[in-house]
Amino acid sequence: MSIQAQALEGASTAEMIRQADSSLMYIVTRPNIVFTRGKGSYLWDADGRKYLDFIQGWAVNSLGHSPPALVRAINRQAKALINGSPAFYNEPMIRASRLLTENSCLDRVFFANSGAEANEGAIKLARKVGAIKRNGAYEVITTHNSFHGRTLAMMSASGKAAWAPLFEPKVPGFVKVPFNDLNAMRLAVNSKTCAIMVEPVQGESGVFVARERYMKGLRELCDQEGILLILDEIQTGIGRTGTLFAYEQYGIEPDIMTLGKGLGGGFPVSALLAKEGVSVFEAGDQGGTFCGQPLAMAAMAAVLEEMIRKKIPKRAKSRGNRLRRGLKAMGQEFDFTEIRGKGLLIAVDLPADKAVAAVELALEKGLLINAPRPSTLRFMPALNISNAEIDEMLAILAEVLRKVL
């Protein structure tokens, strides 16, 4: 038995990293930084260094780091009831479910813990509808370069080329076609198809926005063929693109939608939503130990209430416009080949494969940004970011690009 972990208090960053590297399973190379505190758009490391955060836990901390409304809700709920039982109701679960169904076009919700888990539920639900209404149809059509999560089935559903040879054999039943190509989608539908699943903006692959005609066409195709439209709004939902849900901007309604990331404002929680007629799970079909647990539900309810009360999605849209204008102005100096995105999910393409170098130098200068591709930078700040913080980011970015390009 050892209580060595307590000895970390006062340990140097180098010592903490040595201990981390001797016990954590390797999954990624991390910078030599240990974050200890966050507030709004800023993070501080163990040495007291401050960072401007334009990653926000991968588009997760929708209201920034430790927003007061979320901290209050978690504290209050932790004192009252952290975990009841998934087989019983709890009060925040009821509030969270009403908030989601009353503010979206969907009627029913199942709560889960991660985006991948919500998507797994979406596929199970679509297969069940296929079994009942379409002679056992089970195939789901997804798109090239899509990202739906890291469970075995979601790696099979995703269109990430680098994953194709990994963890074989894949889960069968997924067909992939090019994104934004309605004709390819049409040609892929057959009697085995039960659903189409797409992201309104492909975030992980580099921020590629679905065209309006495409989304409307997908809706029509699904209606004509009697199959389901699943929107993976795990990255685009909860205000990120300038409306509470991205589907609102396309004038269509999905049959099934999944949410995660920004939904808990940093607390791990996700949701699978469906129209009434599609909500066909029977007892025993779906569940999970932590599904709908009170602490997560209270966090989610607090985030949703704050989003709606303070009209945060609308603010994300105007802040997004400011960020785009700033990037556009810089684009003349640095020859950006494209700026794309919606709301506060924005990417720029650099004229050379220098995005990783830019991310590294930005970190040295106290700025967190992401490079989803060798020549692409992605920005996903808190949705309540200030104009001054956007201007600060643009100034650091300009310094960085002057060095790396």
Ligand SMILES: Cc1ncc(COP(=O)(O)O)c(C=O)c1O
């Ligand atoms: C669109 C989309 N779907 C699913 C996921 C997976 O979510 P999680 O990592 O919470 O399982 C992600 C994560 O980046 C995502 O962007």
